[in-house]
Amino acid sequence: MxxxxxxxxxxxxxxxxxxxxxxxxxxxxxxxxxSKSMLGMVEKGQRSATPDLVAAYxxxxxxxxxxxxxNRRELLAAxxxxxxxxxxxxxxxxxxxxxxxxxxxxxxxxxxxxxVRHATSVYTxxxxxxxxxxxxxxxSGALRWAVGLLDAxxxxxxxxxxxxxxxxxxxxxxxxxxxxxxxxxxxxxSTLALRTADAGSDPDLRAHVVLNMAAQVGDALPTDAVNLxxxxxxxxxxxxxxxxxxxxxxxxxxxKTGDTRQALRHVAEAETLAGRGGETPLWLSFLTAEHLDSIxxxxxxxxxxxxxxxxxxxxxxxxMDPTRLRGRAGRMIDLxxxxxxxxxxxxxxxxxxxxxxxxxxxxxxxxxxxxxxxRQRVSPG
Numbered sequence: 247m248x249x250x251x252x253x254x255x256x257x258x259x260x261x262x263x264x265x266x267x268x269x270x271x272x273x274x275x276x277x278x279x280x281s282k283s284m285l286g287m288v289e290k291g292q293r294s295a296t297p298d299l300v301a302a303y304x305x306x307x308x309x310x311x312x313x314x315x316x317n318r319r320e321l322l323a324a325x326x327x328x329x330x331x332x333x334x335x336x337x338x339x340x341x342x343x344x345x346x347x348x349x350x351x352x353x354x355x356x357x358x359x360x361x362v363r364h365a366t367s368v369y370t371x372x373x374x375x376x377x378x379x380x381x382x383x384x385x386s387g388a389l390r391w392a393v394g395l396l397d398a399x400x401x402x403x404x405x406x407x408x409x410x411x412x413x414x415x416x417x418x419x420x421x422x423x424x425x426x427x428x429x430x431x432x433x434x435x436s437t438l439a440l441r442t443a444d445a446g447s448d449p450d451l452r453a454h455v456v457l458n459m460a461a462q463v464g465d466a467l468p469t470d471a472v473n474l475x476x477x478x479x480x481x482x483x484x485x486x487x488x489x490x491x492x493x494x495x496x497x498x499x500x501x502k503t504g505d506t507r508q509a510l511r512h513v514a515e516a517e518t519l520a521g522r523g524g525e526t527p528l529w530l531s532f533l534t535a536e537h538l539d540s541i542x543x544x545x546x547x548x549x550x551x552x553x554x555x556x557x558x559x560x561x562x563x564x565x566m567d568p569t570r571l572r573g574r575a576g577r578m579i580d581l582x583x584x585x586x587x588x589x590x591x592x593x594x595x596x597x598x599x600x601x602x603x604x605x606x607x608x609x610x611x612x613x614x615x616x617x618x619x620x621r622q623r624v625s626p627g
Contacts, residue, residue: 277302278305279302294489296326315348323553329615340458353398354398354408355555356404359407359408362392362412363412363414363529365392365415365416367529368385368529369381369418369419369580373421373422373556373572374532374573375568375571375608376572377608377609377613378421378422378423378426378610379422379609381422385415386423388608389415389416389438389604392408392415393412394409395408395412396412396442405445406446409442409446410442410447411529411538413443413448414439414444414448414529416442417436417458420432420433420439421460424461425610426612427611427612432462440452440455441453446483448479448486448527450485450527451529452481453489453492454530455492456474456475456477456486457474457475457478457491460472461495462474464498464499468624470497471499471502473604475492476496478492483522485525486522487520488526489519491533491538493512493516494512494513494541494542494545495545497509497510497542500543500592501545501550506550509548509549513545513549520535523535536562536566537573540562540573541568542558543555547559547580547584552587552588553588556581559577559580572608575578575601575604575605576613578597578598579598579617581597581619582594582595582598583597585597586624598620598624602617
């Protein structure tokens with residue numbers, strides 16, 4: 247027998263006119279296309295009435311204005327429950343039901359461009375400190391909003407600036423996904439970053455995106471990585487510090503192909519350009535002298551210049567920004583690996599322990615895997 251249960255006049259879907267009075271849950275479920283169990287939980291206050299559900303009630307009852315009344319009543323009920331110390335079993339994630347994004351602005355201007363740039367700065371700091379697994383999802387949400395802005399009307403110069411800003415954010419989001427082991431998403435985001443960097447007419451960003459793409463494939467396909475970075479270096483518009491970064495990255499990939507002579511040549515070129523310094527775009531502010539020194543030294547290690555790489559890593563670690571937890575842990579692992587190569591196993595194990603401790607607040611699938619591989623090489627027995 248069909249249930250004759252009636253919707254209760256709760257704060258969920260209730261107006262001054264009691265529009266649902268006399269209608270069973272079965273009828274309302276049929277009219278709104280929501281399940282009886284779902285409607286029952288809403289009517290009993292166990293689930294919130296989302297905007298879509300309220301709209302379905304309005305259509306079913308041919309009533310208007312329920313939405314704002316529901317919002318006010320649910321807000322008052324929630325405040326009263328919390329202030330009274332009542333135990334509310336509803337999971338916190340349920341409070342996000344029906345959360346919708348704001349509509350795209352009628353016209354995009356400088357404020358939106360600056361907001362995207364600021365988002366890139368925030369997620370870069372988060373990524374460098376805590377690792378990609380922390381920053382990946384939050385940066386993706388910001389990126390989805392930023393890409394949506396590109397559909398709005400704007401001046402031509404604003405579109406160029408916004409495209410570059412979106413490209414920098416997409417590049418950071420791609421790296422966070424790569425660092426957290428989500429290689430498919432990283433590839434897709436890198437493609438987005440490259441396309442928007444082109445639309446933004448930012449040669450430094452375009453080169454950096456290509457460099458990061460090469461890093462994603464370099465371990466398995468070093469020759470392809472070499473070709474990618476060489477294509478980026480062919481653009482004479484790229485600034486000196488990013489060119490230094492490209493030479494250092496290229497040196498590492500060349501070393502993995504076995505071309506040590508060319509690798510060392512690019513190391514020397516990177517050091518020359520890094521020594522000259524120069525201005526960098528705002529999104530590239532993380533590319534410090536220590537950051538470049540780190541990449542150059544990794545290239546030397548790949549070229550099996552073990553003693554020079556050890557000397558440089560030992561000099562670099564005390565100078566690294568203490569807030570860059572992932573980078574510090576990664577360089578500890580690199581140095582420990584060099585100790586192991588040169589039969590300094592006790593030092594390698596001690597440094598591996600320090601790296602493990604440094605990673606306690608870092609969520610990086612990539613660096614954690616590097617530490618696990620190191621442990622296998624240096625563990626006794």
